[in-house]
Amino acid sequence: MGLEARQAAIRTLDAVLREKRMLAHVPADTRLVPADQARAGRLVSLVLRHLDPLDACIAPYLDRKPPLPALLLLRLAAAELLVAGEDAHGVVDSAVTMAKRNKGTVRMAGMINAVLRKVAVEGPERFADLPPQALPDWIGGPVRKRWGKDVLHAIEAAHMPLPPIDLTVKPGVTLDLPHATQLPTGSLRFSAGTQITALPGYEDGTFWVQDAAAALPVRLLGDVAGARVLDMCAAPGGKTMQLAALGAQVTALDLSQSRMDRVAQNLARTGLSADLIVEDAFDHAGGPYDAILLDAPCSATGTIRRHPDLPHVKDRTEVEPLTRLQMRMFDHALTLLKPGGRLVFCTCSLLPVEGEFQVTAALKRHEGLRVIPADAVALGGEASWQGPEGGLRLRPDFWADIGGIDGFYMAALTRM
Numbered sequence: 001m002g003l004e005a006r007q008a009a010i011r012t013l014d015a016v017l018r019e020k021r022m023l024a025h026v027p028a029d030t031r032l033v034p035a036d037q038a039r040a041g042r043l044v045s046l047v048l049r050h051l052d053p054l055d056a057c058i059a060p061y062l063d064r065k066p067p068l069p070a071l072l073l074l075r076l077a078a079a080e081l082l083v084a085g086e087d088a089h090g091v092v093d094s095a096v097t098m099a100k101r102n103k104g105t106v107r108m109a110g111m112i113n114a115v116l117r118k119v120a121v122e123g124p125e126r127f128a129d130l131p132p133q134a135l136p137d138w139i140g141g142p143v144r145k146r147w148g149k150d151v152l153h154a155i156e157a158a159h160m161p162l163p164p165i166d167l168t169v170k171p172g173v174t175l176d177l178p179h180a181t182q183l184p185t186g187s188l189r190f191s192a193g194t195q196i197t198a199l200p201g202y203e204d205g206t207f208w209v210q211d212a213a214a215a216l217p218v219r220l221l222g223d224v225a226g227a228r229v230l231d232m233c234a235a236p237g238g239k240t241m242q243l244a245a246l247g248a249q250v251t252a253l254d255l256s257q258s259r260m261d262r263v264a265q266n267l268a269r270t271g272l273s274a275d276l277i278v279e280d281a282f283d284h285a286g287g288p289y290d291a292i293l294l295d296a297p298c299s300a301t302g303t304i305r306r307h308p309d310l311p312h313v314k315d316r317t318e319v320e321p322l323t324r325l326q327m328r329m330f331d332h333a334l335t336l337l338k339p340g341g342r343l344v345f346c347t348c349s350l351l352p353v354e355g356e357f358q359v360t361a362a363l364k365r366h367e368g369l370r371v372i373p374a375d376a377v378a379l380g381g382e383a384s385w386q387g388p389e390g391g392l393r394l395r396p397d398f399w400a401d402i403g404g405i406d407g408f409y410m411a412a413l414t415r416m
């Protein structure tokens with residue numbers, strides 16, 4: 001692997017770990033050829049997924065913690081040696097060359113060389129004995145409290161490998177694609193790194209990328225053909241496409257113009273249609289609707305296997321404002337729903353305060369509101385996914401033998 005990809009990876013790691021920017025907001029380095037961009041992305045992902053175990057393998061050879069530029073070089077090289085199993089000679093040489101090129105690290109090139117030689121020899125055994133990267137306490141604490149220590153560790157382990165890529169295929173279309181696995185819930189699964197845009201059917205808009213968990217909330221709405229459905233937080237539009245493909249008359253609403261542009265692009269590629277409204281959901285006075293999907297803004301802690309930067313960038317201060325917003329959105333959605341209509345509330349969060357607790361609190365606030373118990377088995381899932389309040393709880397440690405699934409919570413409700 002060339003130095004360009006490694007140097008791009010270092011710049012991106014600096015943006016995430018020092019500037020606290022999410023990867024989605026760090027522009028790709030367009031000076032790199034696509035193959036190097038992909039290599040840089042893979043290296044960044046390896047370091048972020050294993051940061052603490054990598055540090056633990058470097059620390060025994062350091063007198064004191066070096067400045068961040070040198071530490072990033074060490075972490076990157078350690079990830080190549082210990083996670084990717086790259087040849088030690090090339091990895092150590094590259095790290096030393098990069099150190100010599102940068103005036104912030106040139107004086108540490110000797111130290112970097114010495115440390116990495118030790119890591120190459122002694123690191124693999126040490127690394128193999130270490131537990132996976134721990135979740136920060138604001139995520140791990142509530143998970144442990146709800147499901148126990150073993151589940152927390154299983155979720156942490158599920159965050160380590162690169163996740164597979166799931167596709168949702170238009171209803172009624174049968175795709176016979178090589179290397180695809182049909183999941184019990186209906187999604188098509190490909191291994192990580194598959195170039196989806198090169199698959200037959202992509203240009204024709206036969207399918208779109210959507211984690212198998214994210215494909216389930218729309219199915220909790222039941223038969224939506226011909227129904228007026230509000231997709232209240234729609235962008236980038238995965239669920240809007242599902243609803244439109246099932247024959248619903250969809251109003252897709254989102255606060256963000258730029259994210260709504262992506263909904264428009266997605267609908268154009270797939271040949272589907274919906275009424276698009278860029279508006280604050282609280283200002284929306286349309287309806288009443290037969291059904292509403294509220295895929296509320298949340299901590300996104302269920303998607304860490306796809307976004308390993310999240311635990312390094314976000315912190316607990318985001319949770320309380322989000323839970324208050326979710327509660328207000330829940331209440332506003334009910335004002336837009338026809339009597340007897342169905343509301344699906346969902347979040348891609350691992351935190352019960354953004355899932356189960358929202359539903360039980362809403363049941364207390366709204367007389368006559370009730371949960372329509374979800375039937376996980378009928379959806380192709382497992383009975384254990386059903387919670388006592390009637391919703392579905394998905395966790396990344398589920399389906400571990402077939403590549404896992406994102407964390408998600410969803411519940412369908414109705415009121416006369």
Ligand SMILES: C[S@@+](CC[C@H](N)C(=O)[O-])C[C@H]1O[C@@H](n2cnc3c(N)ncnc32)[C@H](O)[C@@H]1O
Pocket residue numbers: 232233234235236237238239240253254255256259279280281282295296297298
């Ligand atoms: C979880 S994402 C939705 C994902 C989408 N349903 C999908 O499946 O592709 C949450 C969305 O809520 C939008 N949002 C946040 N606050 C909002 C508000 N007050 N009104 C409308 N949309 C809002 C965000 O812009 C974001 O696109």
